[in-house]
Amino acid sequence: MxxxxxxxxxxxxxxxxxxxxxxxxxxxxxxxxxxxxxxxxxxxxxxxxxxxxxxxxxxxxxxxxxxxxxxxxxxxxxxxxxxxxxxxxxxxxxxxxxxxxxxxxxxxxxxxxxxxxxxxxxxxxxxxxxxxxxxxxxxxxxxxxxxxxxxxxxxxxxxxxxxxxxxxxxxxxxxxxxxxxxxxxxxxxxxxxxxxxxxxxxxxxxxxxxxxxxxxxxxxxxxxxxxxxxxxxxxxxxxxxxPVVALDVHNRYGGGGPQLEDRDDSIMRWLDEQPLSSVVFLCFGSMGSFDEEQVKEIANGLDRCGHRFLWSLRRPSSRGKVVLPSENEIFEEALPEGFLDRTTHRGKIIGWASQVQILAHQAIGGFVSHCGWNSILESSWFGVPIATWPIYSEQQLNAFELIKELELAVDIRMDYRRDLRMNNGNFVVMAEEVETGVNTLMSMGDQMRQRIREMSDTSRKVxxxxxxxxxxxxxxxxxxxxxxxxxxxxx
The missing domain is CATH 3.40.50.2000 (Glycogen Phosphorylase B;)
Known part of the structure; x- marks a missing residue:
């Protein structure tokens, strides 16, 4: 009772x-x-x-x-x-x-x-x-x-x-x-x-x-x-x-049908084939999507930096509506011509996927994140370094805290904001910034990586x-x- x-x-x-x-x-x-x-x-x-x-x-x-x-x-x-x-x-x-x-x-x-x-x-x-x-x-x-x-x-x-x-x-x-x-x-x-x-x-x-x-x-x-x-x-x-984190959720719904499970299995199989800590994961939360111009700049930055990547590229909702971007549709038509062919050996484009499962995988070496608080706690739990790209709400403040106060992350653009209704940002983050940010993330120094590992251990002990x-x-x-x-x- x-x-x-x-x-x-x-x-x-x-x-x-x-x-x-x-x-x-x-x-x-x-x-x-x-x-x-x-x-x-x-x-x-x-x-x-x-x-x-x-x-x-x-x-x-x-x-x-x-x-x-x-x-x-x-x-x-x-x-x-x-x-x-x-x-x-x-x-x-x-x-x-x-x-x-x-x-x-x-x-x-x-x-x-x-x-x-x-x-x-x-x-x-x-x-x-x-x-x-x-x-x-x-x-x-x-x-x-x-x-x-x-x-x-x-x-x-x-x-x-x-x-x-x-x-x-x-x-x-x-x-x-x-x-x-x-x-x-x-x-x-x-x-x-x-x-x-x-x-x-x-x-x-x-x-x-x-x-x-x-x-x-x-x-x-x-x-x-x-x-x-x-x-x-x-x-x-x-x-x-x-940290209160949903570690036992296979996907967002706590279950899901065969289509979702097949997609997640495909992602895990691809990660299994990648070297240890070699993949940068780009994911921007439940409201995370960009317009075509910004997608092209991200793609060009990934094209130039040469790192392996797993990118959650979801089709945005219609302008004038504040709704979640598509779960399953990938915004492929926004990608530069030839991008998929040039990066097929080192990159994978996905829709929505289980973020916890991906961050837990040993192939993930960095996380380009919107800095939602749940995502910060999840990355801290698994000891995955973050490059900050906030979008809305208090995420810019979270990014500032991670970089300046805690020294646990690197920056891409901590002052980026996106209008959720119009699906556009206050400026476009250029390919050069994406390239530099990803390179900095994936070549992070030993001192910062050690702090992140220690915080990961602490997050479990508390x-x-x-x-x-x-x-x-x-x-x-x-x-x-x-x-x-x-x-x-x-x-």
């Missing part, structure tokens, strides 16, 4: 969902007296199939005594996609459905565990007398940035949009050792007219209302940023419990008994179990 139920509400994005469910598994692995209800809802601007298939596969595979999945029905009164209040509106419209579902259950949850974009669900928890925690799927530096900027704007009246409008400005931030160029700060913070900056500050303010903030990082990776959070007397308790992240997880579980239990009834 379980003693306490936790209600997890992840944001409807694949990276958030994967990380959230992996964290839930980690809790159950360490305490069999807890059960978990995962509530998911639809975000119609994204392709839903991937998330729906993944949730279905997890509901089949996981122990029903410990895991329950509830998918809310699609909304009939959908808000405007282009409005800065879209995410807030979607979340607000889910609240009555979530409250109704919880009240209908016979027992009262011990706690809510909310994604950062679902933090307004605190209102439901408060109504029902349930404590709330936040699971932060990004890193400690970005959490610091959100809290710091919110304080500057709301408490001190600072006009950040003006300060961030100059790309040459360098900011002194208490959780970075180095000055931070404004061009790597997420654009949302500078969007005064569109209303996005106020939205993100309002969300950040609510972080202070939760009982604790669980962060997918570990002390030994972001020691300076985590110490800054611990020293702050106006924020809740912080629990660094990472999750073991007595490790820093394991200790934080046990503290969190103990706190949950000492609070309301499932024997409490709703009033």
């Amino acid at each position: 379980t003693k306490a139920e936790l209600v997890f509400i992840p944001s409807p994005g694949m990276g958030h969902l994967l990380s959230t469910i992996e964290f839930a598994k980690l809790i159950i692995k360490n305490n069999q007296y807890i059960s978990i209800l995962v509530i998911t809802f639809h975000m119609p601007i994204y392709t839903l199939t991937a998330m729906e298939d993944y949730v279905e596969s997890q509901s089949r595979q996981l122990d029903p005594n410990h895991f329950t999945f509830l998918t809310l029905p699609p909304l009939s009164n959908m808000p405007d996609h282009d409005s800065p209040t879209f995410y807030n509106s979607i979340t607000e419209l889910q609240k009555p459905l979530i409250k109704q579902a919880l009240v209908a259950r016979s027992t009262k949850p011990a706690a809510f565990v909310l994604d950062l974009m679902c933090v307004t669900m605190i209102d439901i928890a408060n109504e029902l007398g349930i404590p709330s925690y936040m699971y932060f799927t990004a890193g400690a530096c970005f959490l610091n940035l959100m809290l710091h900027f919110q304080e500057l704007v709301h408490d001190k009246g600072v006009d950040l949009t003006t300060e961030l409008s100059n790309p040459d400005t360098e900011l002194v931030l208490p959780f970075f050792r180095n000055r931070v160029p404004s061009k790597v700060i997420p654009l949302l913070f500078a969007d005064k007219e569109g209303g996005w900056s106020m939205l993100i500050h309002d969300i950040s303010r609510r972080f202070r209302e939760v009982k604790g903030i669980i962060v997918n990082t570990f002390v030994e990776l972001e020691s300076y940023a985590i110490q800054t959070l611990h020293d702050h007397d106006k924020i809740p308790t912080v629990y660094p419990v990472g 999750l073991q008994n007595g490790g820093s992240s394991h200790n934080c997880l046990i503290r969190f579980i103990r706190e949950v179990l000492e609070g309301p239990t499932s024997s409490d009834k709703f009033q």
